[in-house]
Amino acid sequence: MAPEMWDRLSPFRDEAIARCIPADDIERWLATARPCATLTRDGDGPVVGQFGGPLLLPADTPDPAHPFVASIDLAALPADATDLPLPPDGQLLLFAFPEDDGDGDTMGSVVYIPLGTAVAERDKHAWNSFDWDDYEAMFAEFPEGPLRATANVSLPHHKSVIQPGMPWGGPHPGHPRSEELVAVWESTRADIAPEGPLQIGGYADEEAIDTDPVAVGVSRAVKAAEAGRWDGPVSDDVSDWVLLADWLAGMDVQGWESATVHWVIQREDLAARRFDRAFTSVFWNP
Incomplete structure (x- = not known):
């Protein structure tokens, strides 16, 4: 991670010291920091994409x-x-x-289109084959417009990790003060790395967070594979997966406040550019 990103974490370190958290615990926690790209519809960063717009896909890609x-x-x-x-x-x-949907199925997908691939415009409403009016109204509220990127830094948001014999979770392994350190991040994040509606990489976040949303996505992917609703192989080891992107959908979509979409993918699938193997989980507290 770039040196300037480490410098941006100074408010976190200062606040943690003020709360009497031992220096060794602070530095071990800071070592988990990951770079991420925060995408917003305003700001001074470069335009790197857009919400919505025409749906352009290769001819051999299914709707x-x-x-x-x-x-x-x-x-x-x-x-x-x-x-x-x-x-x-x-x-x-x-x-x-x-x-x-409560069944653990993937609630989205990812399509990668290599540079130079021929594409044609596709019907953006093809997903709604049953013409559900309520869901069309929801889709009409999806955000539109250019997305600008800001290079940011990310620390874990979740307070606990599910471990054998601890169904409700416990401290992050090797980080006995993890709950206190997450509280420090919550109090300093706005000054270090303000959130945006879309994030690429980094750590997953959502409105009410306790355990890692990536771990939740992995659990759902495993169950979907076991039920024959998702193609394997699927690892049940969270360390084999990463967050590809987060979307705070509740920022824009009325009626779906608090909804957060997490696209997760196995590391080996990402390295092989098998983006069709990404799994999508959703937190929603209606």
Whole structure:
């Protein structure tokens, strides 16, 4: 991570020291920091994509089963904005339905279009084959417009980790003061790395967070694979997965306040550019 990003974490370190957290605990926690790209519709950062817009897909790509959210121009992302092994160019298209169906199925998808691939405009409403008016009204509120990127830094938001014999979770392994350190991040984050509606890489966040949303996504992916609703292989080890993107859908979509979409992917699938293997989970507290 760039030196200036470490410098930006100084308010966190100062606040943690003021709360009498031992220096060794603070530095071990800071070592978990990850770079991320925060995407917003305002600001001074470079335009790296857009919410909405025309849906452009290759002829051999099936109509996605979920609404179109955003497209990202990977070549326009700032250098080292994330620590993900993303392709250097091409378009990354994100699709999602910002609601948890309760069955553990994926609630979205990701399409990668390599640079130079021929594309044609597709019907953005094809996902709604049953013409549900309520969901069309929801889709009409999806945000539109250019997305600008800011290179940011991310620390874990979740207070606990599920461990054997601890069904409600316990401190992060090796970090006995993790709950206190998360509280410090909550109090200093706005001055260090303000959140935006869309984030690429980093740590997952949502309105009411206790355990890692990536771990929740992994659990749902495993269950979906076991039920035959998701193609394997699927690892149940959270360390084999990363957050590809977060969308705070509740910022824009009325009636779906608090909804957050998490696109997660296995590390080996990301390295192999198998973006069709991304799994989408949703937190929603209606």
